[in-house]
Amino acid sequence: MKNKILIEISARHIHLSQKDLESIFGKGYELKKLKHLSLTGEFAAKETLGIQIGKRILSGVRIIGPIRKETQVELSHTDAVLLRIHAPVRKSGDIINTPGAVLIGPKKKIKIRHGLINAWRHIHCNPKEAQKLGFKNGMLISVKTNGICSITFHNVRVEVGESYNLCMHLDTDEGNAACILKNGKGTIVKNNFSD
Amino acid sequence: MKNKILIEISARHIHLSQKDLESIFGKGYELKKLKHLSLTGEFAAKETLGIQIGKRILSGVRIIGPIRKETQVELSHTDAVLLRIHAPVRKSGDIINTPGAVLIGPKKKIKIRHGLINAWRHIHCNPKEAQKLGFKNGMLISVKTNGICSITFHNVRVEVGESYNLCMHLDTDEGNAACILKNGKGTIVKNNFSD
Numbered sequence: 554m555k556n557k558i559l560i561e562i563s564a565r566h567i568h569l570s571q572k573d574l575e576s577i578f579g580k581g582y583e584l585k586k587l588k589h590l591s592l593t594g595e596f597a598a599k600e601t602l603g604i605q606i607g608k609r610i611l612s613g614v615r616i617i618g619p620i621r622k623e624t625q626v627e628l629s630h631t632d633a634v635l636l637r638i639h640a641p642v643r644k645s646g647d648i649i650n651t652p653g654a655v656l657i658g659p660k661k662k663i664k665i666r667h668g669l670i671n672a673w674r675h676i677h678c679n680p681k682e683a684q685k686l687g688f689k690n691g692m693l694i695s696v697k698t699n700g701i702c703s704i705t706f707h708n709v710r711v712e713v714g715e716s717y718n719l720c721m722h723l724d725t726d727e728g729n730a731a732c733i734l735k736n737g738k739g740t741i742v743k744n745n746f747s748d
Numbered sequence: 749m750k751n752k753i754l755i756e757i758s759a760r761h762i763h764l765s766q767k768d769l770e771s772i773f774g775k776g777y778e779l780k781k782l783k784h785l786s787l788t789g790e791f792a793a794k795e796t797l798g799i800q801i802g803k804r805i806l807s808g809v810r811i812i813g814p815i816r817k818e819t820q821v822e823l824s825h826t827d828a829v830l831l832r833i834h835a836p837v838r839k840s841g842d843i844i845n846t847p848g849a850v851l852i853g854p855k856k857k858i859k860i861r862h863g864l865i866n867a868w869r870h871i872h873c874n875p876k877e878a879q880k881l882g883f884k885n886g887m888l889i890s891v892k893t894n895g896i897c898s899i900t901f902h903n904v905r906v907e908v909g910e911s912y913n914l915c916m917h918l919d920t921d922e923g924n925a926a927c928i929l930k931n932g933k934g935t936i937v938k939n940n941f942s943d
Binding site for chain 2: 629630631634642673674697701702703704705706707708725726727729730731732734746
């Protein structure tokens with residue numbers, strides 16, 4: 554049996570630490586929910602920030618709540634080219650030796666020393682789904698999409714979490730390359746064919 | 749033996765017909781060469797145009813010479829999203845029922861009825877290379893890239909031409925998804941695994 558998987562495209566976004574949130578918006582500030590995301594507990598906030606590197610600015614970048622331990626900005630390579638930086642491919646939270654930027658809020662701006670990454674393509678699943686699929690946290694698999702722009706994505710990281718439901722997350726470049734603009738479907742290929 | 753292939757990334761660009769070239773730049777105008785391209789006889793021109801749809805404009809889009817039979821604008825899906833249109837995946841020259849736009853030159857602008865496409869991912873090769881690889885014009889194959897962002901591109905069209913040398917052409921979304929910004933390498937997979 555083929556294992557189908559939902560694919561969701563993540564546009565560029567920002568996760569903020571409590572400290573950075575308060576530095577930008579003021580002490581005790583709480584993000585306003587715009588809409589819930591499929592990932593349990595996460596939400597797109599009404600607030601957006603500008604990301605500045607030198608003279609270049611990406612405006613209106615959505616904040617994703619709730620707050621995290623560390624501030625992290627997830628960009629596509631297209632975004633990184635616009636900012637004239639290289640955004641290294643990293644799993645979430647792995648931000649050592651990544652570029653920093655100035656984050657521009659409505660009234661205040663702050664400088665972050667690091668945190669700009671290209672999110673490593675990944676799937677989320679809960680322990681029950683992982684067991685059924687024979688997956689372990691951190692494992693690399695492949696996922697194939699269909700249609701005229703069909704692609705097999707290799708080196709897809711498996712991330713197992715209690716709050717997760719089976720879903721693949723790609724950035725906008727990866728989605729566009731596969732002609733998937735918002736949501737799509739793929740087929741899990743367990744053997745990762747990457748070199 | 750594995751068949752390696754060079755990969756070149758094509759940014760958005762415009763091919764102009766003689767008629768449209770003269771409508772924008774004046775009678776008898778000739779494009780100025782900026783640099784030669786790998787495709788024999790083709791060159792990036794010094795001239796760029798704006799592409800306007802409604803209120804949205806993509807500025808500084810490079811013209812590729814020499815002139816062609818029909819005007820054609822090759823965009824990535826990222827570009828198409830910025831213009832709020834759908835650019836259908838088409839092989840070069842297949843522009844019936846595709847969106848049009850206003851092309852803005854330095855002094856004059858013209859309206860094209862159609863011609864905006866997303867170039868179907870393809871490889872070029874000459875007849876000798878095609879014979880060696882067992883390829884025929886129009887055949888669909890797969891090409892795999894390496895590294896952390898490894899991808900296998902399916903439905904890659906084979907285009908055989910006397911003036912061609914073996915090379916794969918991807919747009920910026922496809923290149924970015926595979927972490928290839930300008931040039932890279934891939935491996936030809938003869939069986940096209942796409943559904």
